[in-house]
Amino acid sequence: MAERIYIFKRFERFWHWSQALLIIFMMLTGFEVHGVYSLFGFQAATELHTIAAWTLVSLWVFAIFWHFTTGEWKQYIPTMEKVDQMLKFYLTGIFTDAPHPFKQTTVRKHNPLQRLAYLFVLAIINPLIWTTGWFYLFYGSWGNWGFGWLSLEWVAFFHVIAAFMMLIFFIAHIYLATAGHTVTSHIKAMITGWEEVED
Amino acid sequence: MLKFNYKGLSLAMAFVMSLGISWSVQASDAKAPDKVPTPSAAADVFGIAVDEKVKKSTADHSKFKELQVDFKDGPAVTKACISCHTEASKQLHKTKHWNWDYINADTKQHLGKKNVINNFCTSVPSNYKFCTACHIGYGWEDDKFDFTAEEKVDCLVCHDTTGGYKKLPGLAGHPNYKTMEWPPHSGKFRPPTDLKRVAQSVGKTSRATCGACHFRGGGGDAVKHGDLDSTLTNPDRHLDIHMDAKGLDFSCAKCHTSDSHEVAGSRYEPTAVDDKGTLIRGSKDERNAATCVACHGNVPHSGEFAKMNEHTDKLACQTCHIPAYARGDKHTKMTWDWSTLGEMDEQGKPKKIWGSEGKVLYDSKKGNFTYDRYVIPEYQWFNGDVEFTLADTKVDPTKVLKINSFKGSPDDGKSRIWPTKVFRGKQMFDKGNNTLVITSLSDDPKTALWKNFDINKAVEYGMQYAGRDFSGDVGWIETEMSWPITHMVAPKEDVVDCHQCHTENGRLAGIEGIYIPGANNTPLIDKLGFLAAFLTLVGVLIHGAIRYFMHKRGG
Numbered sequence: 001m002a003e004r005i006y007i008f009k010r011f012e013r014f015w016h017w018s019q020a021l022l023i024i025f026m027m028l029t030g031f032e033v034h035g036v037y038s039l040f041g042f043q044a045a046t047e048l049h050t051i052a053a054w055t056l057v058s059l060w061v062f063a064i065f066w067h068f069t070t071g072e073w074k075q076y077i078p079t080m081e082k083v084d085q086m087l088k089f090y091l092t093g094i095f096t097d098a099p100h101p102f103k104q105t106t107v108r109k110h111n112p113l114q115r116l117a118y119l120f121v122l123a124i125i126n127p128l129i130w131t132t133g134w135f136y137l138f139y140g141s142w143g144n145w146g147f148g149w150l151s152l153e154w155v156a157f158f159h160v161i162a163a164f165m166m167l168i169f170f171i172a173h174i175y176l177a178t179a180g181h182t183v184t185s186h187i188k189a190m191i192t193g194w195e196e197v198e199d
Numbered sequence: 200m201l202k203f204n205y206k207g208l209s210l211a212m213a214f215v216m217s218l219g220i221s222w223s224v225q226a227s228d229a230k231a232p233d234k235v236p237t238p239s240a241a242a243d244v245f246g247i248a249v250d251e252k253v254k255k256s257t258a259d260h261s262k263f264k265e266l267q268v269d270f271k272d273g274p275a276v277t278k279a280c281i282s283c284h285t286e287a288s289k290q291l292h293k294t295k296h297w298n299w300d301y302i303n304a305d306t307k308q309h310l311g312k313k314n315v316i317n318n319f320c321t322s323v324p325s326n327y328k329f330c331t332a333c334h335i336g337y338g339w340e341d342d343k344f345d346f347t348a349e350e351k352v353d354c355l356v357c358h359d360t361t362g363g364y365k366k367l368p369g370l371a372g373h374p375n376y377k378t379m380e381w382p383p384h385s386g387k388f389r390p391p392t393d394l395k396r397v398a399q400s401v402g403k404t405s406r407a408t409c410g411a412c413h414f415r416g417g418g419g420d421a422v423k424h425g426d427l428d429s430t431l432t433n434p435d436r437h438l439d440i441h442m443d444a445k446g447l448d449f450s451c452a453k454c455h456t457s458d459s460h461e462v463a464g465s466r467y468e469p470t471a472v473d474d475k476g477t478l479i480r481g482s483k484d485e486r487n488a489a490t491c492v493a494c495h496g497n498v499p500h501s502g503e504f505a506k507m508n509e510h511t512d513k514l515a516c517q518t519c520h521i522p523a524y525a526r527g528d529k530h531t532k533m534t535w536d537w538s539t540l541g542e543m544d545e546q547g548k549p550k551k552i553w554g555s556e557g558k559v560l561y562d563s564k565k566g567n568f569t570y571d572r573y574v575i576p577e578y579q580w581f582n583g584d585v586e587f588t589l590a591d592t593k594v595d596p597t598k599v600l601k602i603n604s605f606k607g608s609p610d611d612g613k614s615r616i617w618p619t620k621v622f623r624g625k626q627m628f629d630k631g632n633n634t635l636v637i638t639s640l641s642d643d644p645k646t647a648l649w650k651n652f653d654i655n656k657a658v659e660y661g662m663q664y665a666g667r668d669f670s671g672d673v674g675w676i677e678t679e680m681s682w683p684i685t686h687m688v689a690p691k692e693d694v695v696d697c698h699q700c701h702t703e704n705g706r707l708a709g710i711e712g713i714y715i716p717g718a719n720n721t722p723l724i725d726k727l728g729f730l731a732a733f734l735t736l737v738g739v740l741i742h743g744a745i746r747y748f749m750h751k752r753g754g
Contacts, residue, residue, distance in 0.1 A: 139509045153714035156716060160721055160724055
């Protein structure tokens with residue numbers, strides 16, 4: 001029988017889904033700004049992308065506050081413990097319904113691979129995409145800030161690289177959302193807060 | 200809510216640069232100007248609301264005794280003018296409008312209309328009687344003209360408000376004083392110019408007076424510049440937001456301000472970048488006032504258009520705000536091939552061939568032409584430095600010769616991307632000496648090309664006239680001239696849309712040194728990025744498929 005534990009609090013779920021929508025929307029508009037396809041039109045795509053960016057910034061102000069006041073930031077401290085077992089599980093065990101090597105609890109809700117993946121997002125992708133995005137937004141102020149030597153081409157280059165990393169993360173993330181106790185248990189948890197875990 | 204579908208930018212920009220000599224309005228030629236220019240309603244021509252009793256000017260020239268005489272010619276009028284305006288001629292004597300002579304202080308090149316060679320009618324020397332219909336003087340018919348004569352300054356050509364004053368080619372800057380058939384062989388006759396009426400009605404310059412020459416550069420209406428033609432005499436807001444006759448109704452002089460008859464703006468030393476902000480009244484700043492920034496400032500866009508301010512480090516205002524030139528429906532000349540001149544009809548007489556839109560496509564005197572209108576400009580980096588190919592410059596006939604080459608680059612810190620009209624031609628040159636040539640076109644009865652159709656004789660005489668060495672061997676060289684596009688500023692709803700540049704192969708395709716989001720993709724990164732994303736997708740799908748089948752098998 002499965003046991004149910006409360007993992008994702010209300011704000012966390014709100015943060016996750018609103019952020020998900022914003023990131024999907026920013027990928028959609030961002031790749032249009034990059035010239036990959038035409039959907040909204042360049043001008044509208046640029047403006048929508050900018051609005052979404054500022055919305056995401058606001059969301060993050062709350063999210064950072066929340067993580068610090070609740071101490072939930074500790075969930076992202078990386079660990080190498082059981083990483084090998086996790087990898088082995090995804091490569092073999094998952095196919096044979098072997099037991100999950102990681103026991104999810106309220107204080108340790110992310111498995112070691114998740115922690116590493118999120119750390120990669122937080123430490124590599126986000127800084128890259130936020131910094132370059134910030135420079136992109138304030139192109140006109142580079143000179144005043146002492147960044148007159150920057151070139152838009154390089155800022156755009158790294159912004160695009162970060163965008164591709166985000167796209168890849170997004171694909172893997174969605175798939176791994178189905179890799180819980182049942183196919184939908186992770187997704188349900190992200191909606192209701194309650195996760196079904198193995199006894 | 201924010202609006203996404205707007206097309207416009209917030210401010211339309213001022214028009215810049217270009218000045219010169221003026222030639223009078225042609226009231227008798229049906230079209231210009233639409234408002235009826237009678238002496239009493241004279242001020243109407245330059246857009247001042249006329250009250251019959253109280254005029255804006257403090258002087259009613261019709262009341263001056265000096266002007267209540269029957270003038271025998273133009274210089275007689277000028278004598279009357281300078282009897283009150285004692286310094287006027289001396290001021291004009293210092294200007295390019297008068298001297299057609301100009302030395303660029305930076306490049307030391309000797310320029311000015313009488314010195315440069317272009318790829319339209321090519322050169323002035325030996326053709327003065329014809330060309331000086333656009334000179335602000337009387338009687339410049341050869342190289343012995345007295346540039347110190349005060350009475351030879353033509354006041355009326357710029358200050359006429361009646362539209363009844365017109366200098367005709369061939370009269371060395373004079374209007375006709377007797378009845379004259381015009382155009383030649385047309386069967387139409389121009390009555391003698393009513394100098395008294397014109398003199399009594401003088402006023403400020405207007406789009407019509409400036410345009411009499413500047414709209415007709417290159418030999419006719421709309422020919423040369425592309426952004427200046429007679430449709431600007433009475434334009435609507437779509438043609439030019441500032442000159443809109445029913446709106447702001449700017450005269451040329453609103454931007455091309457003048458001081459002691461020296462008019463702001465120059466094509467010899469254009470201001471390609473003005474980053475000094477608005478030019479405030481009383482300022483001691485003596486920079487060119489005929490720039491967009493001089494009125495609109497460095498940060499002209501606000502609110503939803505604020506992002507546009509971040510384009511001004513690379514783009515001239517004109518690049519977005521003038522989406523096309525020749526927008527007044529008139530055709531501007533795009534090419535001129537002199538090398539085909541001289542072909543005669545069956546009777547051995549010179550001929551003209553007209554195209555479907557009434558434009559001359561071939562003329563035995565001049566060769567072949569092409570025209571266009573609503574033309575999308577060609578864009579170039581430009582820092583205001585222009586290097587001319589002059590009469591003594593050695594040319595390379597194996598290449599297309601840039602008669603005036605626009606300097607500038609993305610890296611020099613003082614260039615902007617400018618819209619330009621590039622006029623292409625094929626013209627005579629000295630094959631032996633590899634130089635451009637002076638050609639006798641109109642004046643000299645024995646050698647003038649347009650009378651004798653012998654290019655060798657015409658060039659030989661022109662070169663001799665100008666005191667130039669000539670090998671005797673005339674060849675044809677392909678040439679290009681660039682003209683900055685700065686007039687015909689569109690209203691904000693008609694500016695160039697973002698996607699016209701922010702797209703692959705957009706308007707600025709091929710311009711070096713700029714990264715345009717949406718236009719210059721990063722092909723390698725895009726390929727690698729999408730490949731990686733695709734492989735990730737394939738990977739998870741395979742993983743999922745294995746999970747599915749294993750699970751099913753395992754029951």
